[in-house]
Amino acid sequence: MNTHLRSGSAYRLNSILSIIGACLIAIPLSSATKQGLARAYAKPSLDYLRAETPTDLSVEKLKSHLENLKHAHRLAPTNATNSAAIAKLHQVWLDNFLVSLDINELLQHSETATFFLRKSIELQPVSPEYWADLALELSRRGRSSSAEFGYALQNAARFSTSRQDVQQRVIRLGDDAGDTLSSNAREAVEKLIKRPPARQSVVLPVGVGLK
Amino acid sequence: MVRDSKEDFNRWIFYTYLTLLVLLPISDAGGILATSIVEIWIFTSAITWLLLLAAGRVKLSASIYKSWPIVASFIVAVLWTHLQGARLPQSFLGWLSPAALEIHDVTHSPLTLSLDLQATSEQTLRSGAFVVLFCLSLVLLASTRQIMSLFTVLVASGVFQASFGLTMVATGLEYGLFEPKQSHHGVVTGTFADPDQLAGYLCACISIALGLLFSTKSTARGSVNDYILSSKITQPTTWLVVALAVMMTALVLTHSLVANVALFVGLAISLIVYSIRIQGATYRSVLTIAIVLGIQIIGTLAHGEPLWDRLVSAVEDGTRHAKVALSVIDDFPLTGSGAGSYAAMSATYHSIKPTSDSIVNPVSDYLRIMAGSGPLILILLGFALCQSLWVGAKSMDPSTHKLESGLWLGATMTLMITLVQSAFGSYLQLNAIAGTLMIALAIQWSLARIVRQHQHIPSRASPLALRRRIPSNLPPR
Numbered sequence: 001m002n003t004h005l006r007s008g009s010a011y012r013l014n015s016i017l018s019i020i021g022a023c024l025i026a027i028p029l030s031s032a033t034k035q036g037l038a039r040a041y042a043k044p045s046l047d048y049l050r051a052e053t054p055t056d057l058s059v060e061k062l063k064s065h066l067e068n069l070k071h072a073h074r075l076a077p078t079n080a081t082n083s084a085a086i087a088k089l090h091q092v093w094l095d096n097f098l099v100s101l102d103i104n105e106l107l108q109h110s111e112t113a114t115f116f117l118r119k120s121i122e123l124q125p126v127s128p129e130y131w132a133d134l135a136l137e138l139s140r141r142g143r144s145s146s147a148e149f150g151y152a153l154q155n156a157a158r159f160s161t162s163r164q165d166v167q168q169r170v171i172r173l174g175d176d177a178g179d180t181l182s183s184n185a186r187e188a189v190e191k192l193i194k195r196p197p198a199r200q201s202v203v204l205p206v207g208v209g210l211k
Numbered sequence: 212m213v214r215d216s217k218e219d220f221n222r223w224i225f226y227t228y229l230t231l232l233v234l235l236p237i238s239d240a241g242g243i244l245a246t247s248i249v250e251i252w253i254f255t256s257a258i259t260w261l262l263l264l265a266a267g268r269v270k271l272s273a274s275i276y277k278s279w280p281i282v283a284s285f286i287v288a289v290l291w292t293h294l295q296g297a298r299l300p301q302s303f304l305g306w307l308s309p310a311a312l313e314i315h316d317v318t319h320s321p322l323t324l325s326l327d328l329q330a331t332s333e334q335t336l337r338s339g340a341f342v343v344l345f346c347l348s349l350v351l352l353a354s355t356r357q358i359m360s361l362f363t364v365l366v367a368s369g370v371f372q373a374s375f376g377l378t379m380v381a382t383g384l385e386y387g388l389f390e391p392k393q394s395h396h397g398v399v400t401g402t403f404a405d406p407d408q409l410a411g412y413l414c415a416c417i418s419i420a421l422g423l424l425f426s427t428k429s430t431a432r433g434s435v436n437d438y439i440l441s442s443k444i445t446q447p448t449t450w451l452v453v454a455l456a457v458m459m460t461a462l463v464l465t466h467s468l469v470a471n472v473a474l475f476v477g478l479a480i481s482l483i484v485y486s487i488r489i490q491g492a493t494y495r496s497v498l499t500i501a502i503v504l505g506i507q508i509i510g511t512l513a514h515g516e517p518l519w520d521r522l523v524s525a526v527e528d529g530t531r532h533a534k535v536a537l538s539v540i541d542d543f544p545l546t547g548s549g550a551g552s553y554a555a556m557s558a559t560y561h562s563i564k565p566t567s568d569s570i571v572n573p574v575s576d577y578l579r580i581m582a583g584s585g586p587l588i589l590i591l592l593g594f595a596l597c598q599s600l601w602v603g604a605k606s607m608d609p610s611t612h613k614l615e616s617g618l619w620l621g622a623t624m625t626l627m628i629t630l631v632q633s634a635f636g637s638y639l640q641l642n643a644i645a646g647t648l649m650i651a652l653a654i655q656w657s658l659a660r661i662v663r664q665h666q667h668i669p670s671r672a673s674p675l676a677l678r679r680r681i682p683s684n685l686p687p688r
Contacts, residue, residue: 011267014264014265014271015264015265015266015267016265018261018262018264018265019261019262019265021261022257022258022261022262022265025254025257025258025261025343026254026258028250028254028336028339028340029251029254029255029258031332031336032247032250032251032254032336032340033247033251035247035250035333035336036244036247036248036250036251039243039244039247040244043244078296078328078329078332079329080327080328080329081329121318121320122320122321122328123320123327123328123329124326124327124328124329124330124555125314125315125318125320125326126314126318126326126327126552126555126556126558126559127555128558128559151317151319155317155318158317158559159558159559160559161558161559161560162558162559163558
């Protein structure tokens with residue numbers, strides 16, 4: 001009788017533990033499903049943005065890509081690539097359909113792009129590309145004299161050790177800003193100009209400078 | 212005759228698990244979306260199995276109880292990876308990782324140990340999935356028959372990859388999985404994007420096939436000669452030899468230096484241990500090493516560039532990348548810069564590109580893990596590996612059945628080869644190799660339990676009980 005009771009309670013305990021285990025694994029399963037769906041939603045838009053010359057460039061196309069990317073962002077908010085892609089699509093919109101936009105729409109596109117770039121930077125603070133994109137967006141809005149622009153340029157320069165394309169963008173943005181640039185940002189840009197990519201040492205003092 | 216429903220459920224879950232093994236190498240070609248599918252597959256299989264266990268439809272294997280320290284260390288590793296993405300108080304972060312705090316101060320980003328939250332969250336999910344795969348392997352690989360089935364599927368998957376790659380090169384079609392190859396024309400890549408990736412996977416499959424070969428034939432000297440002379444096309448061993456020939460040909464044609472070195476070193480170490488533990492296997496071990504070395508030498512000679520030049524170039528490339536990894540480790544010594552963040556971090560430290568056109572990063576997995584996740588994870592993984600290898604080797608002795616010792620040899624060779632490969636490149640980033648590593652670890656525990664069970668039968672059970680408990684799937688000694 002006792003043995004029967006013991007085996008019965010052991011079985012119940014086993015069942016309860018198994019169900020708890022299943023519930024615990026359901027948490028990463030739900031995350032994996034969300035990430036998978038987000039990737040599926042974002043893939044066509046990311047491929048579209050990666051193409052050197054985007055084909056079929058129209059407002060409808062941009063709208064549908066934005067819709068997909070926003071779905072992806074809702075499903076996986078920690079995905080910096082999707083946030084940056086949303087910002088990029090708004091920038092493409094501004095670049096190609098500027099004349100058809102009124103002032104409110106223009107501001108809205110620009111603000112959304114800035115918002116999503118800040119979001120990407122929060123998730124990947126060492127990405128020089130996001131910093132350079134943010135600096136570009138701020139300069140477009142005529143905020144080249146702001147502290148945020150200076151920060152963005154400085155960080156883009158700091159983290160762009162292996163990215164010559166970003167370094168060139170930083171130098172160009174620094175030139176465009178001229179005297180309005182903060183002293184720290186100007187120093188960072190000058191450093192890049194003085195030490196062009198071809199003459200950079202293998203290990204730049206990014207890590208060393210942190211200490 | 213009424214069919215046992217428990218057997219049915221077990222079988223279906225096991226088939227799902229075997230299908231996953233075929234999907235793993237294909238997922239490496241399918242990009243990040245395919246990785247999500249693999250993760251969902253693993254988690255769903257585990258949940259289904261647990262629900263069946265709760266309903267009393269499947270049984271829990273004893274291996275999972277015995278291996279609790281390994282499971283616990285893996286869980287701690289996943290929790291640590293998760294913690295790297297969590298926001299921490301400023302003082303605590305400053306104490307754990309001053310460099311991370313300094314970067315967050317400059318960039319005004321959330322105070323986390325990780326400097327790439329996206330990569331860290333992806334890495335946490337991936338690590339979690341592989342830990343679950345390890346546990347799933349422990350509970351599903353409960354008999355030698357199941358391990359044999361697993362080995363057969365792995366060999367079949369390796370042969371598929373090898374023949375697919377060879378066909379694409381021979382016919383000039385040069386396709387990857389579904390699209391034409393972007394690079395590496397004339398080199399065997401299978402469904403992978405890169406020949407080094409295929410070579411890494413083939414090494415694991417070759418060692419599994421060798422393990423199967425050792426488990427099917429006697430270790431006596433005469434038997435090898437007898438086998439060679441009397442082989443028939445219907446014998447499973449003949450198919451294994453054909454499979455090995457196909458995979459070795461593809462491996463040689465990948466021109467992968469690291470994989471060839473890893474295969475030879477891993478094979479040699481495992482066979483030496485095997486010869487020590489299982490007496491009478493020396494002749495066969497030496498013969499196998501000689502054959503593999505011979506094929507590799509022929510392959511090296513066939514490759515135009517001198518071996519010495521290739522070695523020097525590989526060492527120079529590896530040293531330059533190792534310096535970058537060491538710089539990252541120097542700045543983030545205690546906690547790393549966040550699991551999976553190495554790609555983003557290393558780009559801020561250097562302006563070098565690999566001299567070879569390989570996609571496999573020439574940074575050692577050990578350095579990458581140390582730079583991303585910190586020393587804690589490396590210690591936990593090292594403990595899991597050493598403990599599993601020790602348990603497996605300890606269970607083997609001259610009285611062990613050749614089937615079990617052969618399977619153990621296959622799993623051990625896979626582990627050794629992966630360990631050597633990981634010293635030279637980022638092979639554990641591939642789902643196929645990381646998955647095979649976890650399975651090989653689980654096999655060590657499963658085999659140790661199976662061997663222990665068989666060894667304890669004569670001393671503890673009556674002849675009648677003995678007859679009842681001997682598994683029917685074991686061939687006679």
